[in-house]
Amino acid sequence: MRREEEVFGQLLSLAGRDSRVRVVLLNGSRVNPNVEKDELRDYDVIYGVTDIDSFVRDQSWIAAEFGELMIMQHNRSEEEENEDETWEIFLMQFMDGVRIDLSFRFADKMSGLDDSLTKVLLDKDGRMGEVPPPSDRSYVTTQPDRREIEEAFNEIWWCSTNVAKGLRRGELPYAKFMLDVVVRGALVKVLSWHVGMNNRWSVNVGKAGRWLERLMPEELWASYARTYADGDSERIWDALFETGRLTRAVGLALADKLGCSYPLEEDRKVTEYMRRMREMGRIAGRPLLESSTPMDGPLP
CATH class of the missing domain: 1.20.120.330 (Nucleotidyltransferases  domain 2)
Incomplete structure (x- = not known):
């Protein structure tokens, strides 16, 4: 299985070379300070891009950048608050055991994200502003009525x-x-x-x-x-x-x-x-x- 440093290197290398990618965010268990660290944690990543459809039409970037797939699930997620916006999500399990859940979202929508488990890995245009240190405060159990x-x-x-x-x-x-x-x-x-x-x-x-x-x-x-x-x-x-x-x-x-x-x-x-x-x-x-x-x- 690839080491964490190698996977992040691949994710950032693609983002850095590709002008369509403007923002890279990491969220989920790999930024949760309360989660026990193990090699089975997914890489939950969001690419903020200028063009989503081109990544969907030509998916050769998957094997070229990240290796051989074992299995993949490709989903589209529509935002409840804004029906005009969609996410393309590639859930990718690779043969070496690494799993990357890579979402594509329009970069100009990224600043409105409200997820406390978020870490900015790349922000080419300074779109994200100041993001607080990751915590799971968005996920704590709240008192029911x-x-x-x-x-x-x-x-x-x-x-x-x-x-x-x-x-x-x-x-x-x-x-x-x-x-x-x-x-x-x-x-x-x-x-x-x-x-x-x-x-x-x-x-x-x-x-x-x-x-x-x-x-x-x-x-x-x-x-x-x-x-x-x-x-x-x-x-x-x-x-x-x-x-x-x-x-x-x-x-x-x-x-x-x-x-x-x-x-x-x-x-x-x-x-x-x-x-x-x-x-x-x-x-x-x-x-x-x-x-x-x-x-x-x-x-x-």
Whole structure:
């Protein structure tokens, strides 16, 4: 794998020789002082250019400047605030293990960037002005409002019933999607808020909560790790109930300190529903049990 100095040399060599490139910015993990340094970090780079389309039409510069590609993804990102502006983004994984995410943006739009993880590597025309030292202040977990917290609680418990339904029907893909994508997405929000609350809203948990382990108490992290399961239905049930226990423990603490409501009654009812669904087993394997309670009836 190329050393960092070599990769930066290649990026700046191309930019320095090419009159279309006026600004080079580095952002992401390689300028984040709180990220552990390792060789797997991406090179997140923005070229501020006078002409974007020419880099898109003729992509011979990729191999000529940076070497043999393993795989690439080319995306266009439209700015929400300005529909007339687009970014061309080349996500490039090279054969030696180096990954460069190189974005092209019009140079005359660069001065409006609002990303605290930004370092100026080259500014031919002095467009950027004074840029503060990089920090992750743009990415710290901020305190949510009451509505956001209560919506996250509701998402966890509501979609937990879908996990139970999928398990009862023997629909592994659906159950796993609901647990590992939908419910987990809301759970990561709740855990991030819990971490933020206990750190004066000054920490960045990373994308998808990637740094939660180092920020959470050991027992809570151990509980979160148990919410991951393989394809075995019994272990998925265990993970689902662990998700509920963790939500309850963290949710009650959040509600107490942030002045919102934790849905204890919904928690109780959904937990009981899931317990009964588990006891009844898969529909394909055994008949529905007779019961006077509606929750034991046929699934819609």
